[in-house]
Amino acid sequence: MIDVAAAAAGPVVLGEGLEKRYGRKRVLRGVSFAVPRGGFLVVTGANGAGKTTLLRLVAGLAAPTGGVLEVSGDRRDLGFVGHEPLVYQELTALENLELFGRLYRVADRRERSGMLLERFGLWDARSDRVSTYSRGMIQRLALCRALLHDPALLVLDEPFTALDEDGAGVLDMELSALAGERTVMLSTHDPARVEALATDRLVLA
Helix, strand or coil, X not given: CCCHHHHHHCCCEEEEEEEEEECCXXXXXXXXXXECCCCEEEEEECCCCCHHHHHHHHCCCCCCCEEEEEECCCHHHEEEECCCCCCCCCCEHHHHXXXXXXXCCCCCHHHHHHHHHHHCCCHHHCCXXXXXXXXXXXXXXXXXXXXXXXXXXXXXXXXXXXXXXXXXHHHHHHHHHHECCEEEEEECCCHHHHCCCCCEEEEEC
């Protein structure tokens, strides 16, 4: 778990002069930010500005080429939703959440799984293979996966992607409930949607 005393004394996520290159291509240059415990940082910018790259760095899926990146706690404290849903297509929704619940050692994983599947409108399809799901249903399941272990830090890359109006409304309510209680980094092309929740904004050029 995140050390509360340490988190209170400094930011949960700190980036100073972050850079990321892929060969000769520079994706991030001199990016600095700090997210305090309970903060809600909205990351915006044009396509290709590096939003996805930045969030992958924070999630530990890539390493910066330069600068400093510090993330408090360990990987078990982090919930991540990216462009890839990171769920198993050949398994059912319940089987996916059971698997991830075991990996994260969630004591009440069955109860948490059922609650999240019902909340995100997937309960009736809980025993269907994910390969039969629509893209929007898969995104809902990815959100369930990210929230299953009640992470202290949520890193969400365009989480409203593929969600219909009902799904987006559920995510709106979930983010509202988490704001101030959990630390959130979220990228979006529609910052107005989460403007009321944001404690800070990072615009990548």
